[in-house]
Amino acid sequence: MTRLFHVLPALFLVWFAAFAATLPxxxxxxxxxxxxxxxxxxxxxxxxxxxxxSAGNQYSEALARVVSANLTNTGxxxxxxxxxxxxxxxxxxxxxxxxxxxxxxxQALITGAVSVSGNRMNVKFRLFDVLSGQQxxxxxxxxxxxxxxxxxxxxxxxxxxxxxxxxxxxxxxRVVFISESGSRGNRTKRLAIMDQDGENMQYLTDxxxxxxxxxxxxxxxxxxxxxxxxxxxxxxxxxxxxxxxQLVGDIPGAMTFSPRFSPDxxxxxxxxxxxxxxxxxxxxxxxxxxxxxxxxxxxxxAPSFSPDxxFITFESDRSGTSQIxxxxxxxxxxxxxxxxxxxxxxxxxxxxxxxxxxxKSNAGRFHIGVMRTDGSEERLLTASFLDEGPTWSPNGxxxxxxxxxxxxxxxxxxxxxxxxxxxxxxxxxxxxDPAWGPLLP
Amino acid sequence: MTLTSKTLxxxxxxALAACNNPRAGGSFGGxxxxxxxxxxGFNDGGISVGNLGDPNDPNSIAHFQQxxxxxxxxxxxxxxxxxxxxxxxxxxxxxxxxxPQYSIIIEGHADERGxxxxxxxxxxxxxxxxxxxxxxxxxxxxxxxTVSYGKERPVEACAAQRCWDVNRRSVTTVSGVSS
Numbered sequence: 209m210t211r212l213f214h215v216l217p218a219l220f221l222v223w224f225a226a227f228a229a230t231l232p233x234x235x236x237x238x239x240x241x242x243x244x245x246x247x248x249x250x251x252x253x254x255x256x257x258x259x260x261x262s263a264g265n266q267y268s269e270a271l272a273r274v275v276s277a278n279l280t281n282t283g284x285x286x287x288x289x290x291x292x293x294x295x296x297x298x299x300x301x302x303x304x305x306x307x308x309x310x311x312x313x314x315q316a317l318i319t320g321a322v323s324v325s326g327n328r329m330n331v332k333f334r335l336f337d338v339l340s341g342q343q344x345x346x347x348x349x350x351x352x353x354x355x356x357x358x359x360x361x362x363x364x365x366x367x368x369x370x371x372x373x374x375x376x377x378x379x380x381x382r383v384v385f386i387s388e389s390g391s392r393g394n395r396t397k398r399l400a401i402m403d404q405d406g407e408n409m410q411y412l413t414d415x416x417x418x419x420x421x422x423x424x425x426x427x428x429x430x431x432x433x434x435x436x437x438x439x440x441x442x443x444x445x446x447x448x449x450x451x452x453x454q455l456v457g458d459i460p461g462a463m464t465f466s467p468r469f470s471p472d473x474x475x476x477x478x479x480x481x482x483x484x485x486x487x488x489x490x491x492x493x494x495x496x497x498x499x500x501x502x503x504x505x506x507x508x509x510a511p512s513f514s515p516d517x518x519f520i521t522f523e524s525d526r527s528g529t530s531q532i533x534x535x536x537x538x539x540x541x542x543x544x545x546x547x548x549x550x551x552x553x554x555x556x557x558x559x560x561x562x563x564x565x566x567x568k569s570n571a572g573r574f575h576i577g578v579m580r581t582d583g584s585e586e587r588l589l590t591a592s593f594l595d596e597g598p599t600w601s602p603n604g605x606x607x608x609x610x611x612x613x614x615x616x617x618x619x620x621x622x623x624x625x626x627x628x629x630x631x632x633x634x635x636x637x638x639x640x641d642p643a644w645g646p647l648l649p
Numbered sequence: 650m651t652l653t654s655k656t657l658x659x660x661x662x663x664a665l666a667a668c669n670n671p672r673a674g675g676s677f678g679g680x681x682x683x684x685x686x687x688x689x690g691f692n693d694g695g696i697s698v699g700n701l702g703d704p705n706d707p708n709s710i711a712h713f714q715q716x717x718x719x720x721x722x723x724x725x726x727x728x729x730x731x732x733x734x735x736x737x738x739x740x741x742x743x744x745x746x747x748x749p750q751y752s753i754i755i756e757g758h759a760d761e762r763g764x765x766x767x768x769x770x771x772x773x774x775x776x777x778x779x780x781x782x783x784x785x786x787x788x789x790x791x792x793x794x795t796v797s798y799g800k801e802r803p804v805e806a807c808a809a810q811r812c813w814d815v816n817r818r819s820v821t822t823v824s825g826v827s828s
């Protein structure tokens with residue numbers, strides 16, 4: 209298998225220096241507050257990237273399209289169509305004529321340039337606050353293989369998003385999920401990975417064995433999932449660089465499933481079911497040593513670590529219906545945090561640490577929701593026939609999840625934490641169980 | 650008929666009501682063929698073929714599946730066995746006791762109205778409830794194995810109550826030997 213994560217060979221320029229120095233002072237006028245929910249998206253202009261040599265021509269429009277799509281898909285930005293542009297960016301280094309952009313109500317102007325030499329390309333961009341008439345941050349450039357042209361567009365998008373929102377980006381990231389085909393009663397399910405925008409999909413398993421619920425490690429180097437290749441649920445660990453895989457977490461006589469990595473990537477937490485009882489276990493990956501975390505005569509499953517690794521949130525029906533609990537990461541007393549109407553499942557701790565996303569079913573409807581980690585301030589983001597299994601964007605501002613319309617096929621959707629901007633994530637066919645990986649280096 | 654440890658599977662499964670030819674080879678159960686790896690060539694893959702027999706023959710697998718009934722149903726989120734389920738399982742236990750050459754896989758299934766992880770756990774709980782009951786009726790525990798498919802293998806796909814009712818089930822699949 210080829211490497212799944214190509215590191216851009218060289219990202220030159222002074223990324224952090226440029227950033228830290230200029231962001232606080234100059235980004236202020238353009239700042240968007242994501243947490244408040246943006247009702248009026250910020251208008252931006254994204255002219256074609258200026259080709260700095262003839263070989264750069266073929267990427268000039270393509271790069272701009274990817275950046276525009278990324279920003280537009282956040283729901284926070286609105287592109288001013290190219291046909292309305294009065295100004296023209298014909299040279300990356302020429303000064304910007306702000307009045308041309310003000311006249312069409314542009315707030316953010318993004319300019320870019322691209323040059324290509326052989327299979328190497330160089331992509332540059334600048335961001336301007338049109339109203340105050342100044343550049344935001346310094347220009348950045350990215351260099352790498354032309355195979356990675358989309359990743360460079362994603363990095364431009366992440367930088368623009370970060371400078372305007374003050375949050376980390378999430379465009380240069382990947383998602384593992386389950387690609388489905390065949391009849392509903394005998395589905396073929398394959399592990400697959402793709403860019404967060406649905407591009408560059410690759411299959412990671414061949415479909416012979418039923419596979420469920422993949423998760424990515426915090427560094428993106430490994431994937432863990434449930435497989436029926438032995439005829440019964442077992443946990444498999446796959447290295448995304450080499451494609452090597454192995455079964456892990458054997459507990460004699462038990463079905464094991466619902467695995468998730470600890471934030472440091474050194475251990476797993478998962479469920480083991482035997483004798484009519486499902487408990488949580490933790491395994492040290494390198495030694496294989498297994499520790500039982502819960503022992504309740506009930507179901508405990510869907511565990512997820514807090515980003516500092518100190519706690520685990522999980523669902524249990526020990527109270528009679530599925531509810532969300534939090535316990536220390538090495539076991540111990542679990543505290544119930546969900547108390548609303550209905551059943552609560554699949555809690556997932558935000559990478560920022562501030563929220564837990566979950567699935568809720570109540571009165572025949574399913575919801576994706578978020579609550580604070582003490583269970584307060586519950587907020588439902590979606591409602592449908594069947595929504596389940598939220599997964600967080602690397603910046604903790606967006607969740608992807610599985611939605612299945614009544615009688616329809618499952619598909620991946622995303623929504624932001626204010627409940628706005630519900631969108632379908634494009635996949636080649638029916639898809640489920642998304643797991644969003646980290647922002648790539 | 651002898652039980653040899655190597656003989657595998659007449660994975661004679663459920664849904665053979667649909668199978669008019671009792672001599673047809675074993676088909677996989679509601680669980681589906683999540684087989685081991687191995688190249689999918691055209692050899693027999695170590696799978697032997699056996700007869701399901703005539704449903705009128707009380708010792709046939711066809712009889713077990715069609716006359717006794719290979720499945721029982723559950724209410725939402727429950728693994729409790731109702732009177733009808735116990736009656737079916739009593740019949741299964743009698744058949745299994747008088748046909749000791751077979752081993753059994755009990756599949757637990759859930760409807761689609763729950764999350765994937767919970768349903769795997771719930772399916773295990775259902776399969777285990779059936780296993781415990783069969784043991785209580787005299788079937789040797791070492792002949793029994795359970796597997797949960799959660800909501801992954803519905804028998805009906807209508808996304809409505811009447812389908813969910815039959816998808817919340819356990820299926821007792823008879824495997825073992827013939828001759």
